[in-house]
Amino acid sequence: MESIKNKLEEIKKELETESREYNIISLGSLHEMEFPENAWAIRNMIPLEGITIVSGAPSSFKTWITFLMAIAIAKGEKFLGLFESTQSKILIIDEENHLREVKRRMERMDKNGDLPIFFLSQEGFLVRDISAQKKVLKICQDKGIAMVFIDSLVRVNNADENVATEMSAFFRELKKFCKAGITVVLIHHERKEGLSKGAIGSRLRGSSDILAAVDSHISIRKSKDDKNILTVEQSKLRCDKEFDPFDISVRDTEDETFFEYLGERPKELSKQQSAKAIILSALEESSTDLAIKTIVEAVRGEEQVGDKTVRIALKELIKAGDVLEKSSGVKNEKICYLPTPSA
Incomplete structure (x- = not known):
């Protein structure tokens, strides 16, 4: 019954789209338009109301890094003490980890339980499920949430990530969140190292349409020489110049995990x-x-x-x-x- 209802909703939207006339803009009108400067959730990393992918191999700390980003944004503080952020409420949709593990990681980085961060854990959310979309958008509207982190693409996508048309449809649906004023950060996996051709963007698993669809792509790699050193790189930033690669150190104590910015990575x-x-x-x-x-x-x-x-x-x-x-x-x-x- 639910599938029939969803199908009818899709048909209704298709008919509305077919009946709506296109709005064309002349070059003169375009020149007269004024747009605000680039706005950031995290400067030079995550554009506001855009889609950012954070990728990495298994155990590369990509989920930890996105949690660290979320904490900085929730506080309105600089990410890694360097990159300015815009304070906002956050929803983390986690289809990868049990809440027990989410709690453990968050507490090791910040024990402040009053931060405006909310969790939707292992509820079977799918981006292309219209009903699920509406539920999440309503949650964001009701709680004033302006940013959504999703872990991970493979868990919220019920189509083949290697097929360009399927991924194009996936991102069309995901961009509805951006149109509603929500910034999206999506965690994704990378190919095995031997299968990537070296260019950062080619590391992303699946269709090349994934990289084409996003506004920013950040890759995290663990050093082969020191497992406590991470290299952060950017293959794409649609609205500005990509940042230079930099290193982060990871340090554990009995109760806490610390991430420290070490500086830009030598280009050589x-x-x-x-x-x-x-x-x-x-x-x-x-x-x-x-x-x-x-x-x-x-x-x-x-x-x-x-x-x-x-x-x-x-x-x-x-x-x-x-x-x-x-x-x-x-x-x-x-x-x-x-x-x-x-x-």
């Missing part, structure tokens, strides 16, 4: 990180072992990095055991290959 290190990802991808996709010269050319074709940077990245991968090398038997040329996965 960021290039090396991209080079490593492309090297691993090239070796994984190749049916044969690759000569070092071939690897250097492959990386140069994907990223604007010099030979020296590629060779340093390859040397570090070999040292870590992620890539193996041997002599090809031809003029002492070295060839590289991936280690055989253990059973």
Whole structure:
């Protein structure tokens, strides 16, 4: 019965759309329009009334970081003591974690129970469910909530994330929240490192339409050398220049978890990180072992990095055991290959 009701509602909206005439604007009228300057939930990170994706691999602290963002916004304080925020009430839709785990994480970061943060936990919310949309929008309206965090895309999407048309429909529905004056932050997973081509945006799992649809994309990666260091990068910011990559340290005590801004990441290190990802991808996709010269050319074709940077990245991968090398038997040329996965 509910599905029939939803279908009738969709048909009604389609008919309303068909009967409404388009409103075109002349160039002269456009020049005369005045728009406010860019407005931010968190400056240079999360545009107000837009959609931001925060992505990362499993255990990369992406949910922790979004909770930290939510706390800063709820207080109207600077995120990481650096990025200004606009104070607002927040709804966190968590379809990933049990409330017990949500409580544990929030208390480890801030024990203030009076913050204007509300939770909708494991209720089976789906973005494309019109009835569920209306319920959440009503909650936001009744409580004066202007920002919604969603964990995660895969849990609130009942379509194939690899199909562009499906994801286009998903984001059309999600943008209804933005039209209602609500800022959306969506957590999403990244591809396995060997399957991403190095560019930050290509790490997002699923259709490329996901990146195309959002206003900002922030990626979080855990350092291979130190599990307590996170690198935060931005592949897209529709309304401004992307921020430079920076590092965060994670420190645990018995009762608390602290996140500290360490400063911008040296550009050369960021290039090396991209080079490593492309090297691993090239070796994984190749049916044969690759000569070092071939690897250097492959990386140069994907990223604007010099030979020296590629060779340093390859040397570090070999040292870590992620890539193996041997002599090809031809003029002492070295060839590289991936280690055989253990059973």
